[in-house]
């Protein structure tokens with residue numbers, strides 16, 4: 290394949306779109322050096338090639354992953370797309386190239402820079418989403434529960450199953466401020482919708498009371514003689530505090 | 540004086556906090572339509588308190604009234620303190636409301652002994668029945684069994700909970716006699732044996748009848764207090780090993796003794812809790828559970844206590860230098876686990892990576908393996924790390940000791956706050972068990 294170092298793909302930012310970039314590269318026998326999502330600054334003489342999203346092409350690429358590499362590789366790619374890794378598109382693309390060359394063995398190539406970087410990014414995503422399973426704080430507004438999070442990665446798809454299963458009978462929303470998206474669950478149905486801004490009404494007296502009780506519990510359980518703020522900071526970095534009831538200032 | 544729910548919560552969480560078991564792990568259970576809650580096997584931390592400990596469960600006593608007089612406990616009958624108690628519905632409301640807001644993973648319910656052990660357990664059963672059957676709570680419940688209660692009651696309690704624990708607290712019978720006069724080794728071990736049998740029965744019943752209800756599906760645990768009595772680490776870790784083998788416990792927790800009472804048989808109230816010692820015990824506990832070590836490999840009569848300067852695995856390796864260096868590309872999994880600095884995750888990654896190519900030192904780094912300690916114990920493709928000079932076993936010991944230099948003479952006496960001996964790395968190790 291000719292390796293044109295200046296080849297730039299631009300796509301619509303969707304997973305389908307990215308898979309179409311992979312399709313295009315194989316169809317045209319060319320290797321892009323940049324795969325650009327929308328909203329990224331273009332240089333003056335930008336000659337990016339626009340890649341149209343096409344479900345059919347995307348499916349072909351997606352289905353070829355378990356067939357030619359492995360289903361674990363397919364999972365890794367899906368998760369990789371949710372990460373906040375810089376140039377995640379190129380990383381996924383390069384991983385797939387390796388995969389289509391080496392087959393299922395690619396998953397054991399832990400010392401390869403691409404494989405290693407993608408695994409790391411996915412690990413960051415899954416560990417962040419695990420943290421949020423605990424750190425999400427709902428407030429009760431009438432019949433509904435509402436939470437706001439500010440994650441680095443796009444964790445909502447990973448949180449969805451967990452919270453929908455846990456709160457089957459509830460109606461809730463988790464608003465992801467970073468990615469301007471919200472997970473909305475009501476009448477046993479969940480959907481991801483895009484939300485640019487969220488203004489919440491004042492909370493009622495019951496809500497205020499439970500917040501007070503929780504804060505008191507939080508303060509009381511700490512054993513003074515074991516005070517260890519550093520350790521707390523390691524396990525629960527400050528960036529999470531802003532949306533956690535027990536650490537908010539009144 | 541009017542005592543409201545806020546005061547009750549304050550008093551009853553304050554007196555429950557010395558129980559260090561914090562996990563909500565051990566069982567996966569899906570949510571159900573018409574109920575609230577599920578359980579996640581790995582456990583979930585919902586917050587971390589100022590002492591760096593995980594907060595997962597609403598940890599409270601049902602009441603701090605107690606007719607017993609355990610010398611090390613704030614709730615002992617001889618202590619002059621305000622006594623309060625939750626009603627079952629107060630407790631259920633609090634649990635559900637905290638749970639809905641995702642503050643907690645569930646409830647950890649313990650209690651002082653009200654009139655008798657049986658009476659206490661009956662009250663606890665009432666609370667849990669309300670929570671499970673009326674509020675349809677499907678989240679995690681950890682409940683403490685009360686030593687001396689009837690088997691029938693303990694069985695009923697266990698069918699409502701995910702995990703049950705009975706704290707041994709003091710590692711020897713002599714210490715128990717002196718400091719917990721109302722408890723005996725027998726009164727603690729009998730229910731522990733009962734729970735262990737019931738768990739086994741329940742799992743065979745489940746195979747036979749699909750709808751048999753589960754008896755504490757997340758297993759049982761216990762806690763040992765460290766530093767209140769002269770019992771050695773050797774005694775503690777041997778006891779721990781015995782508990783895992785004989786009673787199939789899921790976890791043994793260690794709690795550095797926090798002086799709460801002045802008593803001639805206890806360390807003075809100004810004594811600092813032996814946190815580093817507690818930490819070494821946790822490391823040793825991981826070695827027993829996941830690294831294939833036996834207690835007798837770690838300590839013996841001649842060396843009854845852990846070296847505070849070096850972690851137990853490193854200590855073992857330094858005493859067995861004849862088994863090193865280990866070739867990373869050939870060593871079996873069990874031996875990789877014995878290299879200081881290589882944890883379970885690291886060892887697994889090495890096995891995986893070996894399938895496609897042989898590994899060198901830079902490869903190890905890419906896999907996230909920290910070489911600081913491991914470098915002295917391994918070779919990659921037959922070579923030691925470039926630039927590493929090892930002339931003799933003595934040199935390795937000296938190099939290792941350097942990494943752990945602690946100001947003398949007594950590390951335990953320095954405040955943890957000013958001198959963080961338990962490093963960031965230590966804390967992570969303890970949580971993840973990668974030693």
Ligand code: SF4
Pocket residue numbers: 605606607608609612613614615616650651652
């Ligand atoms: S029985 Fe439990 S609550 Fe009562 S004094 Fe002993 S340790 Fe404390």
